[in-house]
Amino acid sequence: MxxxxxxxxxxxxxxxxxxxxxxxxxxxxxxxxxxxxxxxxxxxxxxxxxxxxxxxxxxxxxxxxxxxxxxxxxxxxxxxxxxxxxxxxxxxxxxxxxxxxxxxxxxxxxxxxxxxxxxxxxxxxxxxxxxxxxxxxxxxxxxxxxxxxxxTSGESLHKRGHKEAVNKAPMRETMAALFLHQCGYDGHEPVVDPMCGSGTFVIEAAEIAAGLKPGRSRSFAFEKLAGFDATAWDALKASLALTPPTVRFHGSDRDAGAVKMSQDNAARAGVADWTDFRRQAISDLTPPDGPPGLVIVNPPYGGRIGDTKQLYALYGSLGKVLRERFHGWRVGIITNEPALAKVTDLSFLPTGAPVLHGGIKVILYRTAPLA
Known part of the structure; x- marks a missing residue:
């Protein structure tokens, strides 16, 4: 090389x-x-x-x-x-x-x-x-x-080498990271995911805050190319610095299996010290102590999990809890149904391009800090 x-x-x-x-x-x-x-x-x-x-x-x-x-x-x-x-x-x-x-x-x-x-x-x-x-x-x-x-990558780069357990219809780490970015997340504020599944949003947010590089635990195809300089590659990896976050990252789910899954994945990723996962219904959701930050959630939606008509109550409950309890927090919701986003009764900013997720076109709905 x-x-x-x-x-x-x-x-x-x-x-x-x-x-x-x-x-x-x-x-x-x-x-x-x-x-x-x-x-x-x-x-x-x-x-x-x-x-x-x-x-x-x-x-x-x-x-x-x-x-x-x-x-x-x-x-x-x-x-x-x-x-x-x-x-x-x-x-x-x-x-x-x-x-x-x-x-x-x-x-x-x-x-x-x-x-x-x-x-x-x-x-x-x-x-x-x-x-x-x-x-x-x-x-x-x-x-x-x-x-x-x-x-030069080999396996898809969403395979960070940490997530062994996944829930139904998981969000890929690469997508989660860019959705966090689009919500204005920069690693200096708390993040809450009230339907955390396998913990992807929470773990990505904690890694970003800690300065942990996504490819730190895996190998790449370029390591098998002619003239690959292993010494220079090791030096590049050794230069990476860890900065312990000053805030915490919270996930919850009504499924105890999802909570255990998230905890295990966070431990493998090396962010267990900065993350909290608990079994909890949306109706019991409250903001953690400390400054406001970002609530980001990938709820069920029609075509992914469940029947759209049965999900209106879930989205309505989520919106009500966020409006009443999360003053000063920003919200990001990923769904494929504008009607489901609308039923939250949240005031959304203009949306961006649809994104293909598991064969379904989804949209990120974002809010300004809630009044």
Whole structure:
């Protein structure tokens, strides 16, 4: 790996959250991030690629563009793929697989394209080919231009390595982090989730407050690339500082199993000292001692859990409790039904783009501090 080489980096995120990820990348000091469809582009060397995987809470995966050429037919694709500088990036002893897509190109069969590139890579580099390989080459043929990118992440980045137990219809950590960001959360205020499920919002909030990087406990595909500098990578991880939060983070749920699940997940994440989870009905919810902060909740909604008509009472009760007891607190509610949000009788700020969650388009409804 040449630390001086700059690449086009594409950080993938959940559709609808591109602007939120762009804001996170700007705050983290990435060079000129630009939102696109399904992700954010930036420029940088390998250290920035490592940092994107390690530090970005809203990233799903990090792709690095390693080269491109024009190809008008499969024979030309085969010839030019054989001359590509694979050895600069890939090790001959590490399994690899190729995924291809074709758009508006004379090469229109993605399967045939992937087969030619795979054969060229295997015969020229000697690397084993495997369907379950952690190293994935993504070949995109768009308007006869073939572009190669490496998925440097491996497993999806929402898999932090801490959450072994999940409840029904869990919120992914990457989405939770960006919803927190969109609610204005910066780690300096308490957070309450009264339907905490497996504790995702509460744990993410505590990690942000403590300065714990999301990728600290897992490995990444880039560690198996050619020329990977393990010493520099260890130095980057060692530079991360822990700052014990000055506030606490609270989750509750009417399901005792969810509460135990959240406690276990918080312990694995190393934030148990700053989080509280309890079994509690919405009607018993009260604000914790201390300054106001953020209430954020991903309640049941039609198509995810339960029948919409049966949920009106739940949302109405939630809204009543928040309006009467949480003065000065901001609220964020994620749901796919505008009518369910409306029944809370909370005054919401203008909404952003819908976000795909488990195949359902959801919207974050936010309030200003409650009067």
């Amino acid at each position: 040449d630390e001086r080489e700059d690449f086009d980096i594409y950080v993938v995120t959940t559709p609808g959250l591109e602007s939120a990820l762009c804001a996170e990348m700007t705050a983290a000091g990435f060079t000129d991030p630009q939102p696109g469809k399904g992700g954010v582009s930036a420029r940088g060397g390998w250290t920035e690629v490592w940092r994107a995987n390690l530090e970005l809470r809203g990233a799903t995966r990090v792709l690095v563009r390693i080269g491109s050429f024009r190809a008008l037919h499969l024979a030309q694709l085969d010839k030019r793929a054989r001359r590509f500088r694979w050895a600069d990036f890939l090790r001959p002893d590490v399994p690899v697989k190729v995924e291809a897509s074709c758009t508006k190109s004379r090469i229109y069969h993605a399967g045939a394209a992937a087969e030619r590139i795979t054969r060229a890579l295997s015969e020229e580099l000697g690397a084993p080919i495997a369907d379950d390989a952690e190293i994935v080459i993504k070949a995109r043929i768009d308007d006869d231009l073939c572009t190669f990118s490496i998925d």
